[in-house]
Amino acid sequence: MTSQLSFDQQRNPNARGREERERILANPGFGQIFTDHMVSIDFTEGQGWHDARVEPYGPLVLDPATSVFHYAQELFEGLKAYRQANGAIVAFRPFANAARFNLSAARMAMPELPEETFVESLELLVQADRDWVPTTEGHSLYLRPFIIATQVGLGVNYPSKSYRYMAIASPAASYFAGGVKPVKVWLSTEYTRAAPGGTGFAKCGGNYAAAFVAQRQAVEQDCDQVVWLDAFEHRYVEEMGGMNLFFVFGDRLLTPALTGTLLPGITRDSILTFAAELGLTVEEGRISIEEWQDGCASGVLTEVFACGTAAVVTPVGSVKGADREWTVGDGTPGPVTLKIREELMGIQYGTRPDNHGWVHKI
Ligand code: PLP
Ligand code: COI
Numbered sequence: 001m002t003s004q005l006s007f008d009q010q011r012n013p014n015a016r017g018r019e020e021r022e023r024i025l026a027n028p029g030f031g032q033i034f035t036d037h038m039v040s041i042d043f044t045e046g047q048g049w050h051d052a053r054v055e056p057y058g059p060l061v062l063d064p065a066t067s068v069f070h071y072a073q074e075l076f077e078g079l080k081a082y083r084q085a086n087g088a089i090v091a092f093r094p095f096a097n098a099a100r101f102n103l104s105a106a107r108m109a110m111p112e113l114p115e116e117t118f119v120e121s122l123e124l125l126v127q128a129d130r131d132w133v134p135t136t137e138g139h140s141l142y143l144r145p146f147i148i149a150t151q152v153g154l155g156v157n158y159p160s161k162s163y164r165y166m167a168i169a170s171p172a173a174s175y176f177a178g179g180v181k182p183v184k185v186w187l188s189t190e191y192t193r194a195a196p197g198g199t200g201f202a203k204c205g206g207n208y209a210a211a212f213v214a215q216r217q218a219v220e221q222d223c224d225q226v227v228w229l230d231a232f233e234h235r236y237v238e239e240m241g242g243m244n245l246f247f248v249f250g251d252r253l254l255t256p257a258l259t260g261t262l263l264p265g266i267t268r269d270s271i272l273t274f275a276a277e278l279g280l281t282v283e284e285g286r287i288s289i290e291e292w293q294d295g296c297a298s299g300v301l302t303e304v305f306a307c308g309t310a311a312v313v314t315p316v317g318s319v320k321g322a323d324r325e326w327t328v329g330d331g332t333p334g335p336v337t338l339k340i341r342e343e344l345m346g347i348q349y350g351t352r353p354d355n356h357g358w359v360h361k362i
Pocket of ligand 2: 077078079241242310
């Protein structure tokens with residue numbers, strides 16, 4: 001993939017050696033350790049995108065009055081590079097991330113980045129840090145492209161006139177320490193993540209900043225993640241802190257519809273597509289917490305799972321709210337959840353056919 005911009009490529013003279021890298025890759029955790037290189041591209045109003053480069057990973061020097069620190073004009077993406085059984089390194093649907101990046105950018109009054117440049121930047125980063133793509137089954141290289149407003153000044157009369165796009169990479173094991181172990185989720189009836197007309201569909205840092213108070217509450221309640229509900233009644237399920245949700249009624253899958261207040265997950269979209277091909281009925285709609293609880297009590301709602309780039313497919317085992325608590329099924333991973341997980345990972349790791357051209361070779 002070649003974009004209009006030409007990337008300057010500098011090798012990191014202090015890149016870590018094989019032994020250290022292998023020690024890290026033996027137990028990478030999630031989002032703690034970063035590879036030897038990063039990508040930067042600058043944007044200036046009137047000039048457009050310029051100074052594209054792959055350079056040694058390292059700290060940034062920014063003026064304390066830089067716009068992003070004060071007004072959070074920022075957004076990011078998340079996707080993974082996988083090492084397949086035959087040795088090929090691939091990314092999963094990077095053009096879908098590029099499109100979502102630009103959707104978020106439009107909402108945040110930030111410049112769009114040509115999709116080919118977005119994808120090329122990730123290809124070059126992964127190529128520079130190829131040896132950091134884990135070989136362990138189920139592990140991957142998590143890619144985090146992001147963009148920040150870099151104009152210096154405290155005025156809010158106009159969006160920033162300069163930006164920096166960057167991409168960094170981090171070897172990743174499972175997002176949840178338990179792997180496929182079911183998670184316990186906390187219903188947030190006190191706080192709201194997003195309302196119509198807001199930024200819920202955009203992957204901007206502010207959505208996550210505003211969510212931490214509820215995520216901390218979830219942890220205090222001995223739960224792994226927060227479940228966000230609609231802004232008006234705190235009744236209808238939207239999504240989790242960092243993943244979308246699917247409800248399994250026997251062979252019917254239901255996921256909350258994209259109303260503009262939740263992130264249009266690429267994993268969600270992929271599952272909707274291939275689950276139908278696996279013979280399951282798929283539906284985008286609405287589900288209340290009462291329907292969730294009653295469905296589990298009567299047995300019609302058999303499984304619930306979360307999905308996302310970081311979380312892959314993770315079963316939800318139990319639910320807790322301020323005034324209620326219940327178990328989903330028998331609290332263990334259900335067969336539909338496991339089948340969906342296996343299919344998704346099979347496509348990503350190259351052990352199942354890629355019927356939709358989702359896998360992008362690097
Ligand atoms: N919802 C939120 C709030 C997220 O942060 C994520 C993760 O990116 C998702 C859903 C899942 O999106 P995707 O499948 O594109 O990773
Ligand atoms: C992702 O799955 O890529 C996410 O962004 C989720 C989380 C780490 C914020």
